[in-house]
Amino acid sequence: MAAGxxxxxxxxxxxxxxxxxxxxxxxxVTLTILTLAPVGMMLIYSFLTKEFRGGxxxxxxxxxxxxxxxxxxxFGDDPAKIEWTYILIFWRSIWQAGAATILSxxxxxxxxxxxxxxxxxxxxxxxxxxxIPYWVNLLIRTxxxxxxLRDNGPFNDFLLSIGLIDSPIxxxxxxxxxxxxxxxxxxxxxxxxxxxxxxxxxxxxxxxxADLYATKWVALRRxxxxxxxxxxxxxxxxxFVPSMGSFLAPDLLGGAKNFMIGSLIEEQFKGxxxxxxxxxxxxxxxxxxxxxxxxAYARQQAKAENAEG
Amino acid sequence: xxxxxxxxxxALALTIGANAALAEGDLVIYHxxxxxxxxxxxxFAEEHGVNVTLDTYDSNEAMLASLKAGAxxxxxxxxxxxxMVSIMGGEGMLDTxxxxxxxxxxxxKAEWADPSFDPGRQSSIPYQWxxxxxxVNRDVYQGDxxxxxxxxxxxxxxxxxxxxxDGQGEVIAxxxxxxxxxxxxxxxxxxxxxxxxxxxxxxxxxxxxxxTAKEVLVSGDAAAGQIYDGFSAKAREEGANxxxxxxTQGYVAWMDNVVLLKDAPNRENALKFMDFLLEPENxxxxxxxxxxxxxxxxxxxxxxxxxxxxPENNPHADAGPGVFIEVCTEEVQAxxxxxxxxxxx
Numbered sequence: 001m002a003a004g005x006x007x008x009x010x011x012x013x014x015x016x017x018x019x020x021x022x023x024x025x026x027x028x029v030t031l032t033i034l035t036l037a038p039v040g041m042m043l044i045y046s047f048l049t050k051e052f053r054g055g056x057x058x059x060x061x062x063x064x065x066x067x068x069x070x071x072x073x074x075f076g077d078d079p080a081k082i083e084w085t086y087i088l089i090f091w092r093s094i095w096q097a098g099a100a101t102i103l104s105x106x107x108x109x110x111x112x113x114x115x116x117x118x119x120x121x122x123x124x125x126x127x128x129x130x131x132i133p134y135w136v137n138l139l140i141r142t143x144x145x146x147x148x149l150r151d152n153g154p155f156n157d158f159l160l161s162i163g164l165i166d167s168p169i170x171x172x173x174x175x176x177x178x179x180x181x182x183x184x185x186x187x188x189x190x191x192x193x194x195x196x197x198x199x200x201x202x203x204x205x206x207x208x209x210a211d212l213y214a215t216k217w218v219a220l221r222r223x224x225x226x227x228x229x230x231x232x233x234x235x236x237x238x239x240f241v242p243s244m245g246s247f248l249a250p251d252l253l254g255g256a257k258n259f260m261i262g263s264l265i266e267e268q269f270k271g272x273x274x275x276x277x278x279x280x281x282x283x284x285x286x287x288x289x290x291x292x293x294x295x296a297y298a299r300q301q302a303k304a305e306n307a308e309g
Numbered sequence: 310x311x312x313x314x315x316x317x318x319x320a321l322a323l324t325i326g327a328n329a330a331l332a333e334g335d336l337v338i339y340h341x342x343x344x345x346x347x348x349x350x351x352x353f354a355e356e357h358g359v360n361v362t363l364d365t366y367d368s369n370e371a372m373l374a375s376l377k378a379g380a381x382x383x384x385x386x387x388x389x390x391x392x393m394v395s396i397m398g399g400e401g402m403l404d405t406x407x408x409x410x411x412x413x414x415x416x417x418k419a420e421w422a423d424p425s426f427d428p429g430r431q432s433s434i435p436y437q438w439x440x441x442x443x444x445v446n447r448d449v450y451q452g453d454x455x456x457x458x459x460x461x462x463x464x465x466x467x468x469x470x471x472x473x474x475d476g477q478g479e480v481i482a483x484x485x486x487x488x489x490x491x492x493x494x495x496x497x498x499x500x501x502x503x504x505x506x507x508x509x510x511x512x513x514x515x516x517x518x519x520x521t522a523k524e525v526l527v528s529g530d531a532a533a534g535q536i537y538d539g540f541s542a543k544a545r546e547e548g549a550n551x552x553x554x555x556x557t558q559g560y561v562a563w564m565d566n567v568v569l570l571k572d573a574p575n576r577e578n579a580l581k582f583m584d585f586l587l588e589p590e591n592x593x594x595x596x597x598x599x600x601x602x603x604x605x606x607x608x609x610x611x612x613x614x615x616x617x618x619x620p621e622n623n624p625h626a627d628a629g630p631g632v633f634i635e636v637c638t639e640e641v642q643a644x645x646x647x648x649x650x651x652x653x654x
Contacts, residue, residue, distance in 0.1 A: 052639045053396060054370075054377050074504060074647055075497065085654045150530055172530060173516050255516025256475050259653045270371040272477040273646045 039287065046280035054274035064281035086264070086282070090289075093261040096175065096250070097243035100182035101190075104239045107183070108190035109232070115191075116198035123199070130191055142181055142252050146172055149180070149253075173255035181249030182239075189238035197231025198224075233297060241290055261286055335360045336578040339376075339384040341565070342367060344437075346598040353585050359578050367520070368476070369393040376402060382572040385579035388436055391564045392478070392634045395426040399636075403432035404569045410580055413587035421604040426633070427566065434583050435604025437595060438564035440621075440631050441479055444541040444551040449532040454554040455627065457487035459533060461510045468513045472525045472534035475517035477649045478634045479535065479561060480507070486559040486632070493637035500641075504648045511652060526551050537563075538621035539600040553621045559629030564604065 016023055046064050049057040071083035115126040133141065148155050149171040156168040171177050201224060209219040225232075247262030256263065261282065268279030336353075338345075342365040354361045366372040369390050376387070381402060389397055397403050417435060427433045445454045450466040458464075460483065463471060473480055484506055485492050490499040515531055523540040525531040527549045536544070541553040554560075567586060573579050586592050592603045593611030602622060609617075616622065624631075637645065 052642070053400070054374050074500065074644060074651075076643065076647075085650060088654060147528075150528060152529055251475075251518075252521075255472075255518065257511070257514070257517060257653065259650070263653075264650075267649075269374050270368060272370055272642070272649070274370065274374070275646070 042280045042283055042287075046277055046284050048277050050275050050277045052274070054269070054276060056276050061277065064275075064277040067278055068281055068285065089259045089264050090261055090286075092258060093244050096178055096260065097182065097240050097246075099179045100186070100243045101236050101240045103179060103183040104187050104190040105232070105236060108187055108235060109194055112191045112194035112231075113198055115195050116201070117203075127192070127195065130188055134188055138185060138248060141184070142248050145181055145184060146177075146253055149177060172253060173257070175254065177253040178250050178260075181253040182243040182246060185246070185249060186239040186242055189242075190235040193231045193234040193238065194228060195231075197228035201227050230301070233301075237294065237297065241293075244290070245286065333358045334578055335362065335575050336386075336582055337362045337364070337384050337575065338582070339364050339366065339372060339380075339387040339570075341365060341388060344388070344565075344595075344599055346594055349591060349594050349598075352591070353582060356585070357578070357581055359575075359581070373397065373400075376570075381570065382574065384570055385573040385575045386567050386582060387570055388565050388567055390634075391424070391426045391566070392636050394433055394566050394568060395636050397568065398427065398432065402571050404571045404573060404576070405431050406569055406580070406583075411584055411587065413584045416587045416589065416605045416607065418604050418606050421564070424564070426564075433566040433568045434587055436565040436567050436586065436592075437599055437601040438562070438604055439538040439601040440555075440560050440562050440624075441474070441483075441535065441537050442554050442556065442560040443533060443535045444526060444544065444553045445533040446526065446529070446531075447550045447552050454552060455556050455625070456554075457483060457556045457558045459554065459556075460535065461487050461506060461513075463513050463533070467533045469515060470532035471514045472516050472518055472522060472531035473514050474522060474535045475519045477645060480652075481645055481648070482561050482632070482634045483535065484510075486556070486561075486629070489558065492632070492635040493641050495638070495641050500644050500648070504651060507648060507652045517653075523547075537601075542600045542619055542621045555624040555628035557627055557629050560631055562631030562633055564633075 045056055047060055047062070049059040049061040050063065051057050067083070068086050069083055070080040071085070072078050072080050111130070115123055115130070118126060147153055150156070151168040151170060151172070155171075156165075159165045160168065171180070205223050205227070206219050209223045210216075214222070244260075245262045245265075247260065247266050250256065250258075250260045250263055254260075259267070265279045265282050265286075267273055268275045268282070336359050338361065340363055345363065350361050350363065353359065364384070366375065369392075372387060372389065373393065373396065376384075376397075377400075394403075411434070414430070414434070417430065421435045421438070423429055443460055445459060445467070449470070450464060452464060459467065460471060460473070481503065482492055484503055485494075488499070488502055488506060490496075490503070494500065516525065518525055522534055522536045523544045526534050526536070526541075526544045527547045529549075536553075538553060541551060544551050567583055569576070569579055569583070586595075587605055589603075589605055589607040590611050592605045593608040596603045596608065596616065597611075597613045600616065600619065600621075
């Protein structure tokens with residue numbers, strides 16, 4: 001997504017100059033109504049006063065952000081201290097999403113490389129195979145994963161039967177299960193951009209490196225990786241960002257024992273708390289973090305392009 | 310109460326009633342998932358020639374949020390739990406049923422005709438009622454289970470193998486019973502004790518699941534779990550050797566009710582539907598399906614005989630009282646939210 005925006009856009013022809021305004025209208029409508037308006041609403045709600053049991057009162061208030069950053073004790077009248085609860089929840093989400101991203105990269109990169117190096121006629125079939133499981137609803141896939149991994153599920157039964165372990169490994173309701181769930185949920189988002197990048201890569205560059213006595217490792221690290229880096233980064237962003245806000249895997253596979261950002265926000269709207277401004281504020285803080293991440297990427301990308309050109 | 314299929318359930322809409330041409334208008338129901346036999350909806354649609362649409366939700370709070378966010382005026386009836394009826398009444402989201410508008414109103418069992426959450430049944434009729442307690446796998450633990458210690462200070466066999474419901478109301482109500490403190494108490498020492506109890510008990514709990522509360526017992530993921538009575542009965546039917554507890558300290562009672570929503574677009578049909586559900590034969594079909602209890606006189610002859618002896622419906626002599634979840638003041642609710650966040654942070 002971000003990679004496409006950064007790489008294209010230099011040679012625009014103005015064939016449709018006359019009708020440009022009208023032709024761009026759908027794009028503008030989509031951008032404003034479907035993207036900016038909801039975010040704007042969220043921003044406004046985060047600065048409003050909470051109504052008991054959900055809803056907002058149209059009075060300006062910083063209470064939501066105050067709640068996020070300051071701890072005033074169980075009854076709300078202690079002197080303010082720094083609130084670590086939500087920082088901890090954000091940190092946990094970043095950590096879980098990061099682990100899932102690394103897992104996806106470790107599995108996804110060789111997979112993408114494998115597909116991209118098949119004969120051209122076979123590649124669509126491999127891509128097709130990667131995407132097939134994702135035609136099934138995410139909820140069903142996550143629940144199925146729980147069935148497979150549980151203490152007396154097929155995975156543990158198999159390991160027990162071949163004698164590799166003596167007692168079942170507990171995976172369900174652990175952090176690792178959450179990472180595994182996130183990894184499996186978003187793996188294609190890692191594979192596909194990397195595949196697209198590797199497919200465009202000119203393999204004669206690797207051959208040239210080998211001719212110049214580069215070892216395979218050096219050729220991979222200094223020639224292939226820099227060339228496909230945009231694909232790798234795009235893949236990492238596409239896995240990391242939705243993983244951070246996910247609540248299905250943490251709830252179903254992690255046992256919902258610890259809030260992640262997604263479940264914390266969900267609780268504000270669908271739970272007892274009914275604290276819409278706080279949910280909106282937490283969303284805004286999440287959004288800001290992601291935005292900073294993307295901007296850092298875009299800047300770095302622009303720098304790289306300047307260096308090349 | 311239940312929480313299955315987060316997200317997707319709310320979006321699921323079923324349109325019933327093939328005889329669109331003959332239809333005398335519509336009826337739009339907002340209901341829990343998996344809580345209404347399809348045949349019964351078909352029967353109503355056919356009897357009254359009404360097009361029935363059913364949308365589902367997965368928790369009382371999710372339903373409230375959706376109605377607050379603008380869905381009021383879309384639906385004719387909803388099925389909130391006891392405490393949610395008072396909340397919705399307080400928010401002005403319910404319409405009043407005038408005397409005589411429901412011809413079957415007299416069928417309501419006397420003990421449910423004037424509940425605290427809707428005095429005089431101004432806006433609601435009983436749907437199903439039951440209890441929320443916990444079930445224990447008897448293969449794992451053979452000792453006395455009729456105490457809330459099982460959840461909060463469990464014996465070694467059960468420690469670390471307990472599933473709790475993922476709902477603030479149910480967990481805090483049960484903890485209050487365990488401590489012997491009133492619900493919604495604003496006493497600071499009692500609230501601190503409540504916070505400390507939950508912080509300490511968390512180490513014994515393996516997960517918080519409402520939608521899969523039954524399934525984790527059947528699969529053996531959990532050896533004990535907080536659960537609704539009907540779910541426990543179904544777990545037994547599916548082969549889990551579980552026993553449902555009625556703790557001496559008390560347990561949570563609940564009642565789901567069909568309410569007439571304010572600005573119902575098809576008010577007439579909504580009343581017809583409520584009358585329909587007050588017919589013993591019809592509400593008995595719901596009970597046979599969901600395995601809870603009806604609040605209507607004369608259902609007995611239509612009920613599945615196994616329901617009468619179902620252990621989940623028959624508290625033993627020493628069982629504590631069944632108490633409804635109470636609606637707290639804003640101040641106490643704020644502390645409860647804090648306690649809940651502390652528990653799950």
